[in-house]
Amino acid sequence: MKQDWTGRTLELTVGPVAHGGHCVARVDGRVVFVRHALPGEQVLAEVTEDAGKSFCRADAIEVLTPAKGRVTPPCPVAGPGLCGGCDWQHASGQTQRELKAEVVAEQLSRLAGLDLPVTVEELPGGLLRWRTRVRFVADDDGRAGLRAHRSHRVVPLADCPITARAAVGAVLPHAWSAGDEIESTEDADGEVHVRRLPGRGRRPEQQRGGIAVQRAAGREWRIAAHGFWQVHPEAAETLARIVGEWAQAAPGARAWDLYAGAGLFASVLAEQVGPRGRVLAVESGRRAVSDGKANLAGLRQVSWRCGQVEQLLRDRTDSPQVVVLDPPRKGAGREVVERIAAAGPERVVYVACDPAALARDVATFAGLGYRLDRLRAFDAFPMTHHVECVALLTPATEGG
Template identity: 50%
Template structure:
């Protein structure tokens, strides 16, 4: 006989639960509770009563949360719609999170997530609303770059949610009709892409990074220029500069008496940036890791554009940027949790949030882009 009581076995993968759905959470799911456990439910909406099938539990079981898919809706939300794609369902394609949600409500959900992340992780109460940008058809046909998995017989597919399994896709309703497609790692059109933003042309590798929403480059450039208000003669850093999108317009704004340094670690992107900025002698390109380059010690600057990958900038980069004493930083962020964490680091380094814009550059998904202006406290 052993002392104590054995833990009760909880639900296992494949079990079905009747749940009442609570608020949206970061990551494309909604929060419900079952016998003291949090259940993160996809394909649901706040206020609904659903039957959900458990899809994942923590390793070893007995954890405090589960993942599940809503497979039957007893009481639907007034914001629920029929998904435009037959694969936007449990065990279907994992690319979209919110096809079952009317588009205006998707933006309200993203607003709620951004506000919650900023409040919880940075203590910031942000009066921000997720905005539409021109270039999609009611949330569809916006993705100008698609990466498919190659399937036998010339077919193509996309992966299921949190899985390496692939589902065949004949027509993806978020794919732009004139988009560039990569199948199995090979671009269907291997030639360089030429993108035009506000009258300026940029060359990009066929499989290189470029904002996928057709309205994104212009919206982001205009937001960064508005927030930073660059002046002739100022010194600017463009960190994680890619092919030089922000650098080109900042160089034009600071003029021949100013300077822009574009820092990018990817050698191909850096080479394209050098070509795209060749007509702007006040702009130069550095091929190096941002963290390593900053930590060597740099001269003070007036302005910084910070456009890191999804993981964010993190503490050391934030501290090194603050050490350059810029009058303003424009932080372009594709993950609100990473943004909120880094805003807390900026606050500890003497920089506070002065403006924030939230852009719906990824309709039908949980992803959202934010541009935050930081100025000295």
């Protein structure tokens, strides 16, 4: 008979952090994934989800013995059964970064067989008001908010402390239609761009959104306001700097920028290779490619290809000196990694927003003769479990 502990209250000693914004505890031979807890705490946890397998999910509803890093959440709806937008508001900033470092190290160890010390670095600006791009949703009464964790239920909000004030103020005070999704973006000039995506089966509005101004890598970028750009205002500049330091593309060399977005990293590579070099930028989003072409119009060494990376690499016969890739959360995957390795670059700079996907791809690279040379991690998403990593991979024959 399957076990169903849903609604049951358990007294738990909380174990280590796990990928996904929770910690691990064990009861009667079963794993319990506990949110709103910290490692080492003694808590009362209510089981919220149980499919009858070897694990269940729970929320810590009372902390009997708090950990040293516990703090009072700055948001009143960052608690059990409430908003699912944040994972670690109950932890100090230093504790959050330590937890994320443990997750990155554990994923690399478990999935790639690498035991490395990891430090998650803080970005300027603090824990609050860093989020410049957010999508809210309206509840049945037209109040904007965010969904509860692992639920479609909308938690209406009076504020979102991690989101830029102007982006919040353009949406939350207003009434919307039930089911609407409302995207709000604050750009580098402080201008807020709002787009409504009607819900409940209504025909989507034909809105393209505004043009956002962003600044990074010594350039001013004009891009689709609701297209891809780093959410944290310091992230794009930080990542571009690290990519430039590690890419080291020589003048006249060839380089690839895969999953290029609007061309942030392509611009860095183009400056390195100069007018005699070549940079191939591959991106599947047509609007991003259009924005990239417009923003990098003066860099004739950059050529653009619009389409899926795995498809466009199948017929490539050139040998880039450097490859930069910034894949979506699921990672690049075996086919893309194999084609990069087959091209034989001297350096691969991998920008990752998911440590598990990064670790899987690093393991694939290792089987193809590339080793993880360097790794840096940044807290580009404070209060959440997300972390941004940059990895440098080089041929294993170089340096041992």
